[in-house]
Amino acid sequence: MPRHRIQLFCAAGLLAIALGMHAARATEAYDPWPGLVQDIFNNRPMNDGSDIIGIEMPMRAEDAAIVPVTLRTRLSPGDGRRVVAITLVIDQNPAPMAAKFELGPDANVTEISTRVRVNNYTDVHAVAELSDGKLYVTKTYVKASGGCSAPAAKNAEEAKNRIGQMRYRQFARLGEGPATSMREAQIMVGHPNNSGLQMDQVTQLYIPAFFVNKLRIWQDDSLVLAIEGGISISEDPNIRFTYVSNGAKHVRAEAGDTDGHVFAHEWKADDSGT
Amino acid sequence: MAHGGPAIALLLMLCASTIARAQEPELPVSEVAPGIFVHTGATSLMTRDNDGAIANVGFIVGDSAVAVIDTGGSVREGRQLMASVRNHTDKPIRYVINTHAHPDHGFGNAAFVGDGTSFVGHKNLPRALAMRGQFYLDGFRRTMGDALIDEVRIIPPTLLVADTLKLDLGGRILMLKAWPPAHSDNDLTVLDERTRTLFAGDMVFLSHIPVVDGSLKGWLRALDDLAAIPAQRVVPGHGAVSEWPAALAGERRYLDTLAADVRALIASGKPITAAAEHAAESERSRWELFDDYNARNATAAFSEMEWE
Numbered sequence: 054m055p056r057h058r059i060q061l062f063c064a065a066g067l068l069a070i071a072l073g074m075h076a077a078r079a080t081e082a083y084d085p086w087p088g089l090v091q092d093i094f095n096n097r098p099m100n101d102g103s104d105i106i107g108i109e110m111p112m113r114a115e116d117a118a119i120v121p122v123t124l125r126t127r128l129s130p131g132d133g134r135r136v137v138a139i140t141l142v143i144d145q146n147p148a149p150m151a152a153k154f155e156l157g158p159d160a161n162v163t164e165i166s167t168r169v170r171v172n173n174y175t176d177v178h179a180v181a182e183l184s185d186g187k188l189y190v191t192k193t194y195v196k197a198s199g200g201c202s203a204p205a206a207k208n209a210e211e212a213k214n215r216i217g218q219m220r221y222r223q224f225a226r227l228g229e230g231p232a233t234s235m236r237e238a239q240i241m242v243g244h245p246n247n248s249g250l251q252m253d254q255v256t257q258l259y260i261p262a263f264f265v266n267k268l269r270i271w272q273d274d275s276l277v278l279a280i281e282g283g284i285s286i287s288e289d290p291n292i293r294f295t296y297v298s299n300g301a302k303h304v305r306a307e308a309g310d311t312d313g314h315v316f317a318h319e320w321k322a323d324d325s326g327t
Numbered sequence: 328m329a330h331g332g333p334a335i336a337l338l339l340m341l342c343a344s345t346i347a348r349a350q351e352p353e354l355p356v357s358e359v360a361p362g363i364f365v366h367t368g369a370t371s372l373m374t375r376d377n378d379g380a381i382a383n384v385g386f387i388v389g390d391s392a393v394a395v396i397d398t399g400g401s402v403r404e405g406r407q408l409m410a411s412v413r414n415h416t417d418k419p420i421r422y423v424i425n426t427h428a429h430p431d432h433g434f435g436n437a438a439f440v441g442d443g444t445s446f447v448g449h450k451n452l453p454r455a456l457a458m459r460g461q462f463y464l465d466g467f468r469r470t471m472g473d474a475l476i477d478e479v480r481i482i483p484p485t486l487l488v489a490d491t492l493k494l495d496l497g498g499r500i501l502m503l504k505a506w507p508p509a510h511s512d513n514d515l516t517v518l519d520e521r522t523r524t525l526f527a528g529d530m531v532f533l534s535h536i537p538v539v540d541g542s543l544k545g546w547l548r549a550l551d552d553l554a555a556i557p558a559q560r561v562v563p564g565h566g567a568v569s570e571w572p573a574a575l576a577g578e579r580r581y582l583d584t585l586a587a588d589v590r591a592l593i594a595s596g597k598p599i600t601a602a603a604e605h606a607a608e609s610e611r612s613r614w615e616l617f618d619d620y621n622a623r624n625a626t627a628a629f630s631e632m633e634w635e
Binding site (some may be wrong): 112 | 417469
């Protein structure tokens with residue numbers, strides 16, 4: 054992570070406050086996005102993605118540790134292209150790349166919801182890569198939370214106790230009976246997802262990073278989603294998504310963390326369970 | 328003397344700063360029971376205008392020593408609390424008890440650092456401060472400004488409470504209890520046995536909407552044990568000093584409602600965003616700062632309850 058950027062931002066922020074500007078405007082003083090396009094996307098051209106991908110977040114991060122985000126693809130049914138991957142970037146977070154979602158070629162995933170940590174007032178970008186090989190970007194803006202909310206564990210013991218637990222849930226889609234093949238499901242993975250960026254104020258040592266960096270979901274043997282996760286994903290990673298059933302009997306998920314643990318589970322596709 | 332000018336100037340500056348500290352106004356306190364002094368915080372968010380003085384803080388005077396319970400939301404508030412202590416007693420401050428990690432309760436710690444003073448907290452408090460301290464310093468700089476935040480030091484406790492601990496202030500026993508995760512995962516309460524006064528920290532809120540930053544289920548489980556504490560009155564973390572255990576009724580109703588609403592949303596398959604919009608909406612008129620914390624409580628509760 055480019056540490057100098059954080060420092061630059063802080064310096065700009067202090068200056069802005071000193072001048073009596075609203076804190077929220079401090080982010081205008083330094084925009085990390087061009088640098089992120091270089092670091093994450095190798096400076097590939099960014100096309101306007103407002104007709105391709107939607108990103109929904111609350112205006113304000115109510116809980117800094119759990120900010121819901123929903124990504125929706127907007128390609129019209131007649132469009133010959135498909136969304137290959139979506140990258141979620143939280144510009145002002147210590148590690149801006151929150152997650153990269155690869156969409157299974159046959160799963161027709163159109164909606165993905167998860168929860169992220171938001172440390173600061175920030176732009177949040179969603180970048181869709183289409184099968185035409187081009188990148189399409191859209192963004193939203195989130196205000197940091199106030200009060201004693203922090204992007205850290207609320208119940209650190211429980212977070213440890215839950216490591217490796219997995220849950221699956223199948224939701225009925227409103228107005229769509231079981232005859233349609235559209236599905237909505239959720240996978241939860243118990244994990245503290247420690248960022249490694251928190252410094253112990255007493256020892257001045259960083260608390261080690263320990264997080265889920267891979268999560269793959271299949272219907273039978275067909276990939277639905279492959280997720281590369283970073284430390285901006287909330288504790289107990291939670292993915293809710295739509296997909297089109299291929300008639301599979303089972304849904305399977307496999308998660309891996311930075312310590313090399315692998316957690317895997319399989320469920321009957323039409324049941325919910327642990 | 329060539330260097331006399333700067334030396335005198337330095338001396339004057341030191342004097343001026345000493346005088347400024349000595350003249351720090353007293354934090355207004357009232358004696359809610361013999362030897363128990365409480366400052367009632369403003370029901371508000373921490374800002375540069377209120378010095379972060381939003382939580383209830385206080386002190387207990389024994390025959391030989393004083394215990395300070397929470398130090399406030401800035402070192403400035405801490406110094407004002409210190410001035411109040413000194414106006415009421417010359418006895419040494421042997422203990423500074425932090426009821427939990429939140430900045431409105433512990434940002435004033437630096438005002439009390441000194442020989443013979445032990446900082447006391449829940450066994451989980453050092454971890455919570457390690458994980459959150461820097462974030463709090465950065466975050467509150469935005470709303471409180473450099474002048475107040477520059478002097479804040481994150482000071483963890485050295486005397487840790489795993490279950491219960493008795494402190495003796497000289498003829499005056501304080502019973503400290505460390506709670507399982509509830510309001511936070513490092514809540515500590517203090518019972519003065521002489522006057523049966525309970526300093527509940529943020530285990531108890533009145534007027535100010537309760538804030539869930541630990542475990543809603545844990546907090547609900549703790550309420551019965553909390554109510555069983557043989558106190559006559561409670562000093563809540565926020566709100567007026569009140570009769571015990573009647574003071575718990577509002578908080579219990581809010582937390583019950585929040586839990587029931589969130590469970591219903593989960594059962595019907597609603598997403599987490601629905602919780603922020605709808606859960607505990609029936610409680611809106613009953614609490615101050617509802618819009619500042621309810622959506623957040625609901626979000627946290629949803630992510631906890633969906634593991635049931």
